Amino acid sequence: MNGIIVINKPANMTSLDVIACLRRRYRQKKFGHAGTLDPMATGVMVVLAGTATKILPYIQDTDKQYIASIQLGAKYDTDDVFGQIEQEAQIHTDFDFEAVLKTFIGKQHQKVPKASAKKIQGKKMYEYLREGLEVPDVYTDIEIYDVSVIDQQELSFSIDCSSGTYIRSVCRDFGQKTNNLAAMKSLVRTKANGFSIEQAQDLDAQEHVVYPINKLLNLPEIQAPEPDRIRNGQTVQLDCDDDLVLVMDQGENLAIYKRKYEGKNWFSCERGLR
Structure with a gap:
């Protein structure tokens, strides 16, 4: 599983308890969350699965x-x-x-x-x-x-x-x-993080809806001029005004790239997403 799922956290469980349950259910280790809820609290808990855990440092605090x-x-x-x-x-x-x-x-x-x-x-x-x-x-x-x-x-x-x-x-x-x-x-x-309680699913739901990382990653998206170089994490030239961008290729999220020199269009790989 790769992407974002939204859990309606049950009462009397820590956020780490929820992550542990998901790891057992989906038999994969890579799960994280975008904001802790106290054990007695319930409601929206945004969970990152698989490669989506790589975007955790880039998630902005939201209302x-x-x-x-x-x-x-x-x-x-x-x-x-x-x-x-x-x-x-x-x-x-x-x-x-x-x-x-x-x-x-x-x-x-x-x-x-x-x-x-x-x-x-x-x-x-x-x-x-x-x-x-x-x-x-x-x-x-x-x-x-x-x-x-x-x-x-x-x-x-x-x-x-x-x-x-x-x-x-x-x-x-x-x-x-x-x-x-x-x-x-x-x-x-x-x-929380742009998701509402109406989108949150029970922890034991038969099938969880998986959202793409674009739902959570608030970065400008640009198409890769050289997809193979991006996939290999190489420095490339990008024609854009932003300093941090999500580089894509035909709908696939490839990597987060950061401007290497101020005023220049050379960008280096900040985090691969594959």
């Missing part, structure tokens, strides 16, 4: 969409209900759910959950937490484009955001804005 819900009344060390309770408090309901959600729209400096995979001095934050060590505050720049109420009683909402946004942090901060302790109760990723 995401999620459906999530909030639980009030307790603070967890993970900022979701799957961690350890650190504090409990009375629930205050004197807030306008939609109005508070709308205050999250825009660019912001978001505090990263302590139980995250973000690294500090080469060590993941959740590793500090597991070892009982103090976890320093870490912030990241993100943008939230839109937030909409789904169910006011369940405190569920949909959110469109930039890559790198922590929905657990949104739920935690919602609590702070409403004089509550709060955590994320559920999470479904509904859009």
Whole structure:
């Protein structure tokens, strides 16, 4: 199998668990993914198979969409209900759910959950937490484009955001804005890397749809002037303005080529795709 498949990740599985299942099913080792989902989360997980794994370094971060819900009344060390309770408090309901959600729209400096995979001095934050060590505050720049109420009683909402946004942090901060302790109760990723939840298939689907790498690789496409030289990874002249391109031959993806000298049309092979 060579190409991209879109899995609707089940709950209670890590992203690596999904990859392991696919390796066993298709009896091939080359599988990777374009973005981790937490074990309790479900939804769109974009998987690269076979030669498609070669494009992983060239995949750009893209905007995401999620459906999530909030639980009030307790603070967890993970900022979701799957961690350890650190504090409990009375629930205050004197807030306008939609109005508070709308205050999250825009660019912001978001505090990263302590139980995250973000690294500090080469060590993941959740590793500090597991070892009982103090976890320093870490912030990241993100943008939230839109937030909409789904169910006011369940405190569920949909959110469109930039890559790198922590929905657990949104739920935690919602609590702070409403004089509550709060955590994320559920999470479904509904859009990622240009794919939607409608395209995502169950892990045990009878047959998975395989998409070409062009669906994920956001590079200009040009036809190979000398296909054999491209196949052999040789330096060639290409008539184009872009510095990084996908070179093709009659619909076949041959290689990613990069401009070798500024202002010159000589390109060298960056990554073969065959």
